[in-house]
Amino acid sequence: RKEVEQDPGPFNVPEGATVAFNCTYSNSASQSFFWYRQDCRKEPKLLMSVYSSGNEDGRFTAQLNRASQYISLLIRDSKLSDSATYLCVVIWGGSNYKLTFGKGTLLTVNP
Amino acid sequence: NAGVTQTPKFQVLKTGQSMTLQCAQDMNHNSMYWYRQDPGMGLRLIYYSASEGTTDKGEVPNGYNVSRLNKREFSLRLESAAPSQTSVYFCASSERQPGNQPQHFGDGTRLSIL
Numbered sequence: 001r002k003e004v005e006q007d008p009g010p011f012n013v014p015e016g017a018t019v020a021f022n023c024t025y026s027n028s029a030s031q032s033f034f035w036y037r038q039d040c041r042k043e044p045k046l047l048m049s050v051y052s053s054g055n056e057d058g059r060f061t062a063q064l065n066r067a068s069q070y071i072s073l074l075i076r077d078s079k080l081s082d083s084a085t086y087l088c089v090v091i092w093g094g095s096n097y098k099l100t101f102g103k104g105t106l107l108t109v110n111p
Numbered sequence: 112n113a114g115v116t117q118t119p120k121f122q123v124l125k126t127g128q129s130m131t132l133q134c135a136q137d138m139n140h141n142s143m144y145w146y147r148q149d150p151g152m153g154l155r156l157i158y159y160s161a162s163e164g165t166t167d168k169g170e171v172p173n174g175y176n177v178s179r180l181n182k183r184e185f186s187l188r189l190e191s192a193a194p195s196q197t198s199v200y201f202c203a204s205s206e207r208q209p210g211n212q213p214q215h216f217g218d219g220t221r222l223s224i225l
Contacts, residue, residue: 034213043201043216044154087154089214101146103153 003027004090006102014110017078021105023088024070027098032091033071035062037084038104044087047073078109113137117202117217124192124224132187132220134202141207143185144169144214145177147198154201160185162207192224 005024013019033050048055050062050071061074071090075082085104092098118133136143144159146169156169160179174196176188185204189196200220205212 032212043218045216046213049213099144099156101154103151 004088004100004102006086006088006105008103008105010106010108012108012110013078015078015080017109018074018076019078019107020072020074021086021088021107022070022072023090023102024068025090025100026069027090027092028066028069030069030090030092032089033062033064034089034091035060035071035073036087036089036101038087039084044101047086075107078107080109080111083107083109115202115204115215115217117200117220119220120218121221122223124189124222126192126194126224128192128224129188129190130192131189132200132202132222133184134186134217135184136202136204136215137183138204138206138215139182140204140215141182142205142212143179144203144205145175145185145187146201146203147171147196148201148219149198157187157200194224196222197224198222 003026035047036044037047038044048057048062050064054063059076063072085106087104088102090100115136141162145157146154148154155171158177160166163182166177178186202217203214205214
């Protein structure tokens with residue numbers, strides 16, 4: 001099993017739709033999780049951290065399922081400006097610190 | 112604040128040439144990172160510096176060297192460029208490492224090696 005896996009998509013959705021992405025990870029000792037978005041030919045930008053209890057930021061909701069070892073990102077009421085690649089990041093620390101990016105999920109929101 | 116600044120933005124090299132990619136951050140962050148991003152491969156960590164004076168290998172360090180010049184600056188050097196090093200290179204920084212610290216990225220260096 002790969003360390004961090006994401007469905008590469010592409011996800012094509014109409015404006016206003018709700019869309020969800022998952023990201024699975026293999027190391028049960030993983031301690032920190034983030035979602036980034038990356039626009040075409042731009043740098044990744046932090047979208048939100050993922051907390052154990054789940055967290056929401058406007059139209060975006062992130063959740064963590066430690067038992068099944070995945071994180072999710074839900075986008076409600078999709079906007080054209082949400083079109084981007086969404087990257088998950090998994091970090092585990094201690095003496096074997098490691099940070100791994102998923103390869104990303106491409107989302108296109110259509111008018 | 113500029114955040115994370117990378118220079119140059121674009122560069123074309125010939126095989127065997129050397130060059131240094133520069134990165135500076137003005138957020139007083141302790142940790143800095145170098146990544147490469149290739150189509151279908153995602154972002155891969157080349158080297159990181161947890162704090163001033165320390166550097167460690169990431170996932171793909173071969174063919175690269177780094178220098179943490181001071182707290183602000185972290186450079187990446189290609190001693191003898193190879194076509195396989197054609198990529199987009201991103202520098203990033205975070206307040207500290209490890210833990211729950213998000214990373215802030217520069218806008219990248221697009222490097223082509225002929």
